[in-house]
Amino acid sequence: MKQLLLATMFWVVLMLPIILSAQQKPGNVCYISDNRIYFQLDKRWSSARKMEFSELFNLDSTLIETALQSASEFSYDSITWLVTRINSNITELSKPLSQDASPLHSYDRRLVTNDVFLLDAPPMINPPPHMEFTFPDRIGINKFTTESGYSYSNDTAFFVLTGFHDAKHVYLSGTFNGWSTLHTPMLKTGNGWQTALKLKPGKYLYKFIVDGRWMPDPENLQKENDGNAGYNSVVYVLNYEFRLKGYESARKVSVAGSFNDWKPGKIRLSKVAGGWNLPVYLQEGTHAYKFVVDKRWISDPDNPDLRTDADGNTNSFLGIGDTLLFRLNGFDDAGKVLLSGSFNGWSTNELRMTKVAGGWELPYVLAAGNYEYKYIVDGKWMTDPDNPHTVGSGDYVNSVICFKPNHTFKLRYFSDAKTVLVSGSFNGWSTSGYSMELKNGLWTCELNLKPGKYTYKFNVDGQWMIDPANDDWEGNRVGTGNSVLWIDP
Structure with a gap:
């Protein structure tokens, strides 16, 4: 029994990265007990939530709907599923692990080979109340009750838990280590516990584990709901500092911009010697902003990057990351040319292009990603x-550009095809897909994809097909299969 428990714990630890690879895990919905795997379904979930759950755990959407409507048990793909009603909203679905011919598919094993399992750790640590992948905020600010609670220098974040002198084991767990319960032990000091991690600028969720008990950081005021009547602590690794010199008699100074939908008074600067400042985390990309000094809007006097929009308003601009040059050739007789896209909320007046020899240009700082414009x-x-890559159909077609691609979809042959598209879980299985370009008998499309698992197909003149060059695939609800792609961190 002890060996079985250890093996089960080991399997769960190994599977955590797979569970966490999705965008958001909808609560505590998967666990293993007595050689069975259990999933908890909520009939209140929206269609989008169900689809997210389906993709997260590789459960067919038809299977999920059948479970929500079944009374006790049913058979699906030659597997007997047991259904238990937890309450009026929650349904528990389970199957024996032994009925899985291969609990870890070949493409899953890629994620478990580098995982860490420490046998000298405490014998049992309960699973976290909620594990969640976090998307980076456009702007973030740290709020700790003491300066000693957290610090960052030389690319290293220092976490401190004050007190708990009688504790035997303390671990740090969060989005930076895949919510590992054992990977980041803390060192006992005279004031409590501490540890250091190499972290890049960004947003991170975390908790402490004190002798097997999960707890948020008591000195961190920034928190988010953990989905289980508690919360996770939030910390930002900062990468920019707003500074406004002078205005020492002002009562209140704040900054507003595209990063907070231009809401004044929400992000306040602190008064310091000679002016005002505020260290922040800013997501990679271009940000327009202004200072608000006692309700009066002003541009940043120390920032020479001022741009006037189509309505005559002048804003300060700053960029975090690398620059992409947008160029429209020709149109020499045009009076005004604007750039609009998913990177600036499709604003119709913000980004006015500059007339140059032979066309129009605008340098723009972007984070790595795929953008429509x-x-x-x-x-x-x-x-x-001049861009052959598009998305959409009919009157609703946008140009698509990939900045810093990390994967190229390739399809050989079909040289006589008129249109070849690629679509999958990375774009919500849009029927219009991303258009591919034909060069020397090879259709290609470059995209930037976040780490994780994706399913996809090609569409050749309206006919869907899996990737003939990819041996990894999985079944779908219509029996035609989808190709499977893993993007490594």
Whole structure:
């Protein structure tokens, strides 16, 4: 029995990265007990939530709907599933692990080979109340009750838990280590416990584990609901500092911009010698902003990057990351050309392009990713005539550009095809997909994909097909299969 428990714990620890690879885990919905795997379903979930759950645990959406409507048990794909009603909303679905011909598919094993399991750790640590993948906020600010609770220098974050002198084991767990319960032990000091981690700028969720008990950071005021009547602590590794010199007689200074939808008074600067400042985390990309001094809007006097929008408003701009040059060739007779896209909320007046020899240009700082965009030439919307990659159909077609691609989809042959698209879980299985470009008998499409698992297919002149060059695939609800792709961190 002890060996079985250890093996089960080991399997759960190994599977955590797979569970966490999705965008968001909808609560404590998967666990293993007595050689069975259990899933908890909530009938109140929206269709999008069900789809997210389906992709997260590789459960067919038809299976989920059948479970929500079944009374006791049913058979699906030659597997007997047991259904238990927890309450009026929650249904528990389970199956024996032994009925899985291969609990870890070949493409799953790639994620477990580098995992860490420390046999000298405490014998049992309960699973966290909630594990969640966090998307980076556009802007973030740290709020600790003491300066000693957290610090950052030389690319290293220092976490401190004050007190708990009688504790035997303390661990740090969060999004930075895959919510590992054993990977980051803390060192006992005279004031409590501490540890250091190499972290890049960004947003992180975390908790402490004190002798097997999960707890948020008592000195951190920034927190988010953990989905289980508790909360996770939030910390930001900062990468920028707003500074405003002078205005020492002002009562209140704040900053507002595209990073907080231009809401004044929400992000306040602190008064320091000679002016005002505020260290922050800013997501990679371009940000427009202004200071608000006692309700009066002003541009940043020390920032020379000022841009006037189509309405005549002048804003300060700053960029975090690398620059992409947008260029529209021709249109020498145009009076005004604007750039609009998913990177600036499709604003129709913010990004005015500069007329140069042979066309129009605008350098723009972007984070790595896939973006849709269009030009507005004297009020008329148009796709980029020099970019063959598009998304959409009919009257709703946008140009697509990938900044810093990390994967190239390739399909050989089909040289006589008129249109080849790629679509999958990375774009919500859009039927219009991303258009591919034909060069020398090879259709290609470059995309930037976050680490994790994706399913996809090609669409050749309206006919869907799996990737003939990819041996990894899985079944789907219509029996045609989907190709499977893993993007490594």
